[in-house]
Amino acid sequence: MKEIQNNIIKELKNRIELSEKPLIITHYNPDGDAIGSILAFYHYLVKKGKNPFMVSPNDYPEFLHWMPGNENVTVYKRNTGTVTNAIRDADLIIALDFNNFERTEGLEKYLNESKAVKVMIDHHPDPSDFADIAISDIQYSSTAEMVYHVIESLGDEDLIDKNIAECIYCGIMTDTGSFNYNSSNPYTYLVVSKLVGFGIDKDRIYWNVYDNFSADRMRLLGYCLHKKMEVFPEYHAAIISITKDELKEFNFAPGDSEGFVNLPLSIKNIRFTAIFIERDKQIKISFRSKGNFSVNKFAEENFNGGGHKNASGGYSYVSLDETLKKFRELLPKYQTELQNAL
Numbered sequence: 001m002k003e004i005q006n007n008i009i010k011e012l013k014n015r016i017e018l019s020e021k022p023l024i025i026t027h028y029n030p031d032g033d034a035i036g037s038i039l040a041f042y043h044y045l046v047k048k049g050k051n052p053f054m055v056s057p058n059d060y061p062e063f064l065h066w067m068p069g070n071e072n073v074t075v076y077k078r079n080t081g082t083v084t085n086a087i088r089d090a091d092l093i094i095a096l097d098f099n100n101f102e103r104t105e106g107l108e109k110y111l112n113e114s115k116a117v118k119v120m121i122d123h124h125p126d127p128s129d130f131a132d133i134a135i136s137d138i139q140y141s142s143t144a145e146m147v148y149h150v151i152e153s154l155g156d157e158d159l160i161d162k163n164i165a166e167c168i169y170c171g172i173m174t175d176t177g178s179f180n181y182n183s184s185n186p187y188t189y190l191v192v193s194k195l196v197g198f199g200i201d202k203d204r205i206y207w208n209v210y211d212n213f214s215a216d217r218m219r220l221l222g223y224c225l226h227k228k229m230e231v232f233p234e235y236h237a238a239i240i241s242i243t244k245d246e247l248k249e250f251n252f253a254p255g256d257s258e259g260f261v262n263l264p265l266s267i268k269n270i271r272f273t274a275i276f277i278e279r280d281k282q283i284k285i286s287f288r289s290k291g292n293f294s295v296n297k298f299a300e301e302n303f304n305g306g307g308h309k310n311a312s313g314g315y316s317y318v319s320l321d322e323t324l325k326k327f328r329e330l331l332p333k334y335q336t337e338l339q340n341a342l
C-alpha cells in the first residue's frame with residue numbers, strides 16, 4: 001500500500017495536537033463506510049484527549065445506529081443552527097469519505113467560509129482542492145481502511161481498541177459488499193486481521209447491518225424484482241425503478257432500498273445495473289457494474305453524478321418516465337463498451 005507522505009502525516013499530527021475544536025463530517029446519505037469512518041476517527045480523537053463534534057448532513061438508516069458513539073453524531077437537517085455554529089467555531093475540519101463539499105448537500109457554503117484547517121481522508125476519484133491536508137487514494141477498499149492506515153501512520157496504532165475496530169470493520173465490510181468487490185488489495189486483509197484481533201464479533205456486525213430489515217422492506221424487494229425489474233440482455237444491463245406512490249405503499253424508510261441495485265448483477269451476463277427512485281423534486285439514481293464498465297463516467301456524462309468505477313450515483317430532474325426513456329435510449333451508445341467489459 002502506498003505510504004502517506006511523511007510531511008503530510010507530520011502536519012496532520014501537529015494540527016490534531018493543536019486543535020481545540022475539531023469537527024468530523026461525512027457526506028449526505030451516509031453509508032456504513034461514512035458512519036464507520038467518522039465514528040472510528042471520533043473515538044481516536046477522544047483517546048487523544050479531544051472533544052470532537054461529529055456531523056452527518058442527514059439522517060441515516062437504523063442498521064447503522066448500533067455502532068459505538070452513534071449517539072454523539074449531530075444530524076444537520078435536524079439541528080441546522082447547532083451544526084453551522086460548530087462549523088464556524090471549528091479550528092480543524094476532518095472530512096471523511098467524500099472529496100467535494102457539494103456532497104454535503106447544503107453545508108458547502110459554511111465549510112468554504114470556515115477558517116479551520118481542512119483535512120480530507122477519502123478514496124473517491126477526482127478530489128476537489130478544498131483540503132489543506134489531503135489524503136486521497138482510490139486504492140483503498142474504503143475510507144475506514146484509510147482511517148486505520150492514518151492512525152497507524154500517526155504512530156498511534158496502540159490507541160486502536162475494540163470500539164474503533166468495530167467501526168472500521170463495518171466500513172470495510174459495507175464498502176466491499178462483504179469482501180465481494182473493491183477488496184483485491186492484500187492490505188485490506190492485513191487490516192481486517194488486526195481488527196479481528198481486537199475481539200470484534202464480525203458475525204454480529206454482519207447481522208446488525210444486513211439482517212436488520214423490516215418486513216415492509218422485504219416485500220418491497222420482492223415487488224421490485226417481480227414487477228419492476230427490466231432486463232436488457234443485448235446490453236448486459238438491468239434496471240429497477242420505484243415511484244413515490246410505491247414507496248408510500250410499502251411504508252418506505254431510509255435505507256430500505258439499500259442493496260437493491262446490486263441484485264440484478266447476479267443475473268447471468270448482466271454487468272450494468274441501475275435503480276431509479278422518484279423523490280419529491282428529482283430522481284435519485286444509483287449505478288453498479290462489473291469489470292471495466294465505468295459507471296462513474298456514465299453518471300457524470302448523463303446524470304449529474306459520479307462516484308467509483310463500479311459504484312456511482314446521480315440525479316435526474318425530469319419525470320421518472322422521461323428519465324427511464326433517456327436511459328433506454330443511451331444504452332446503444334454504450335453497447336460496445338458493455339460487450340467488452342468482462
Ligand code: 5GP
Pocket residue numbers: 031124285286287304305306307308311312313314315
Ligand atoms: P449509492 O448508489 O450507494 O448511493 O452510491 C454509490 C457511490 O456513488 C457512493 O459511494 C458515492 O461515491 C457515489 N455517488 C452516489 N451518488 C452520487 C452523486 O450524486 N454524485 C457523486 N459525485 N457521487 C455519487
Ligand code: MN
Pocket residue numbers: 033034097123142143175
Ligand atoms: Mn466509502
